[in-house]
Amino acid sequence: MKYIxxxxxxxxxxxxxxxxAMQIGANAFALFVKNQRQWSAKPLTDENISKFKENLKSAQISPDHVLPHNSYLINLGHFDNEKRQISIDAFLDEISRVEELGLKMINFHPGSHLKEISTEQCLDNIAESINFLLENSQxxxxxxxxxxxxxxxxxxxFEHIAYLIKKCFDKNRIGVCLDTCHTFSAGYDIKDSYEKVMNEFDQxxxxxxxxxxxxxxxxxxxxxxxxRHESLGKGFLELKTFENIIKDKRTDNIPLILETIDESIWADEIKILRNFIE
Structure with a gap:
């Protein structure tokens, strides 16, 4: 089953x-659980939480297929210990909000070295931060x-992500979100060598x-x-890339989330993707 x-x-x-999400014909979605460009926000109210759960049922979308995204401000790899702790604390708050809403996961960017420390040190900072988050949440x-x-x-x-996972003490609570734009931009040719890239990911x-x-x-x-994202079929990846993804059994039962640039055609893009299902 595909959840798009x-x-x-x-x-x-x-x-x-x-x-x-329901208005665009989705059976999965992503959201920010607070303002993504501010460090703090008012707590979720009981009404926010109960209405969210009620509306989720009305939309017939499972919590398993909702992918919250955390704040763009958070940098788990920051070279400054105090600033890194601010990011960790903000992330813990978002995890708490996700749990209050009855959701199962939260998506995040690993972090940046800001040209102040080595790649290795930054990855170690990120891994240490992830372990702290895992130890202080559930x-x-x-x-x-x-x-x-x-x-x-x-x-x-892929080696960066593999390194972080290897360092994590609770691998049952770690996952990966592959962004197609990011993957291609990073040098993995998912357009002309989709199977090769997915096999490399697996290895x-x-x-x-x-x-x-x-x-x-x-x-x-x-x-x-x-x-720099683009609407489906209007950029370098072409529609064939997304057909390969939809027909791939490895993408069954996980949220497949559009972040394309024209939200007015999201419903149409969802239909395009669904038409690839055999």
Whole structure:
């Protein structure tokens, strides 16, 4: 079974996200559980939580197929200990919100070295931060998103992600979200060599960790190291890439989430993807 949706707005309250997903014909979705560009936010109210769960049922979407995304401000690899702790504390707050909403996972970018420390030190900082998060929370799976390699962001190599997983003490609560734009931009040719890339993912990371995908076309070519999403079929990946993903049994039963640039055609893009199902 394929679970396809988009990263929908939670404007006016998280409880609106399931309804926004329902309007575009989704059976999965992503959302921010707080303002992604602010460190703090008011706690979720009992009404927010109860209405979210009620609307999730109305939309006939399982909590298993909702992929919250954490704040863009968080950097688990920060070279400054105090600033890294601020990120950890903010992440813990988001994990708590996810659990309050009855959801099962949260998606995050690994972190950045900011050209201040080595790749190795930054990866160790991230791994240490993830372990702290795991030790101080429960139930929610932490889903690492691969990156495009833009700036000083890590996670653009499968080896980076494999290293983080290897360092994690509770591997049952770790997953990976593959972003198609990021994967191609990082140099993995999922357009012309889809099977090769997926086999490489399995060999280096392990397909058992694949917990979600972001389905985005890209404005730039292979190995561009640029994170610029495009609507499906309008970028370098072409529709064949997404047909391969939809027909792949390895992508069954996980959230497949659009983050394409024109939300007015999300419903149409979901139909395009569903038409690939045999």
């Amino acid at each position: 949706g988009a990263h929908v707005s939670a404007s006016g309250g998280v409880e609106n996200a399931p309804l926004n 139930n929610v799976k932490l889903v690492i998103e691969n990156t495009a390699g833009q700036g000083s962001n890590l996670g653009f190599k 280096i990371i392990g397909v058992k960790y694949l917990s979600a995908m972001h389905l985005n076309d890209t404005k730039f070519g292979l190995a561009s190291k640029k994170d």
